[in-house]
Amino acid sequence: QKEVEQNSGPLSVPEGAIASLNCTYSDRGSQSFFWYRQYSGKSPELIMSIYSNGDKEDGRFTAQLNKASQYVSLLIRDSQPSDSATYLCAVNGNNFNKFYFGSGTKLNVKP
Amino acid sequence: SQTIHQWPATLVQPVGSPLSLECTVEGTSNPNLYWYRQAAGRGLQLLFYSVGIGQISSEVPQNLSASRPQDRQFILSSKKLLLSDSGFYLCAWAGTGFGGNTIYFGEGSWLTVV
Numbered sequence: 001q002k003e004v005e006q007n008s009g010p011l012s013v014p015e016g017a018i019a020s021l022n023c024t025y026s027d028r029g030s031q032s033f034f035w036y037r038q039y040s041g042k043s044p045e046l047i048m049s050i051y052s053n054g055d056k057e058d059g060r061f062t063a064q065l066n067k068a069s070q071y072v073s074l075l076i077r078d079s080q081p082s083d084s085a086t087y088l089c090a091v092n093g094n095n096f097n098k099f100y101f102g103s104g105t106k107l108n109v110k111p
Numbered sequence: 112s113q114t115i116h117q118w119p120a121t122l123v124q125p126v127g128s129p130l131s132l133e134c135t136v137e138g139t140s141n142p143n144l145y146w147y148r149q150a151a152g153r154g155l156q157l158l159f160y161s162v163g164i165g166q167i168s169s170e171v172p173q174n175l176s177a178s179r180p181q182d183r184q185f186i187l188s189s190k191k192l193l194l195s196d197s198g199f200y201l202c203a204w205a206g207t208g209f210g211g212n213t214i215y216f217g218e219g220s221w222l223t224v225v
Contacts, residue, residue, distance in 0.1 A: 032212055043201055043216040044155075088155065092212050097143055097162055099205070099214045103154030 003027060004091050006102035014110050019076040021105050023089030026070070032092035033065055035074045037085045038104065044088055048074070079109045113138035117202040117217035124224055130175075130189040132220050134202030137183065142204040144185040145214065146177055149199040161185060197224045 004025050013019045021035075032051050036044035050056045050063040050072070062075040072091075076083055086104040093100060117134040124130060136142055146158040157170045159177035167177050174193060178186045185202055202217040 034213065043219040046213060046215065049213055090214070092214075097160060097168075097205075098157065099145070099203075099212075100157065101147075101155040 002102075003093065003100040004089055004102040006087075006089050006105050008103060009106040010108050011105055012108045012110060013079050015079060015081060017079050017109075019079045019083065019107055019109070021074040021076075021087050021089075021107065023072045023074075023102055024070055025072070025089075025091045025100075027091065027093045027100075028067075028070065030067075030070075030091045030093050033063070033072045034090040034092070034099075035061075035063060035072075036088040036090060036101075037083075038088055039085045047087075076107075079107075081109050081111050083107060084109045113204070113215070115202060115204050115215060115217040117200075117220055119220060120218060121221040122223070124192050124222065126194055126224055127191045130187070130192055130196070130222070132187040132200055132202070132222075134185045134187075134217055135183055136185075136204045139183070139204070139206070141182060142206065143212075144179060144183075145201075145203040145205070146185065146187045147201040147203060147216075149201065151198070155201065159187070192224045194224050197222055 006023050034049045035047045038044040048063045050065045056063045060077045064073045086106045088104045089102040115136045144161045147155040161179045175189050200220045203214045205212050205214040
């Protein structure tokens with residue numbers, strides 16, 4: 001079983017819609033959770049981090065964490081074509097020196 | 112502010128040749144350092160991480176090695192490259208201690224083994 005799992009997509013949404021990206025993780029002792037955006041050919045860049053159950057909002061982005069269900073999600077409101085990228089979920093496990101990444105979900109936002 | 116740099120950005124190497132990728136971090140001390148590899152269209156595979164000078168943890172057995180000769184320098188090496196070593200190599204750093212750790216990536220190095 002992989003430490004972090006994501007649907008590879010692609011997820012296609014029209015411009016202005018809400019994009020919903022999901023991630024599950026296997027290590028119940030995981031403490032920190034992250035979403036990264038990766039444009040084709042570039043390195044990942046941090047969008048958001050979340051540490052506690054519930055929602056965390058930052059601009060058009062909302063991260064949601066449910067530790068009981070071992071589930072993390074990212075909502076992107078008012079999606080723009082510039083949001084088209086691969087979104088990586090990352091988990092800082094029980095050994096907080098290690099970060100595990102999902103394989104990413106490719107998002108296409110159609111104008 | 113903290114910055115991370117890695118080089119070279121791209122390289123094409125023949126099978127059996129050696130490899131050296133270098134990464135340096137500025138603006139922080141005693142960071143955790145990481146090497147990840149991303150094969151085409153795939154996720155990030157953790158190769159090595161280091162919590163201090165000379166301390167290297169290997170995640171995946173392979174023909175690569177890593178070294179940390181200085182606090183903010185991390186080097187990925189191979190004596191003989193294989194075709195399967197092709198990919199996008201990412202150096203990263205993170206602060207130490209529980210809660211608030213976040214990992215930040217360098218620009219990446221594209222390696223093509225021919």
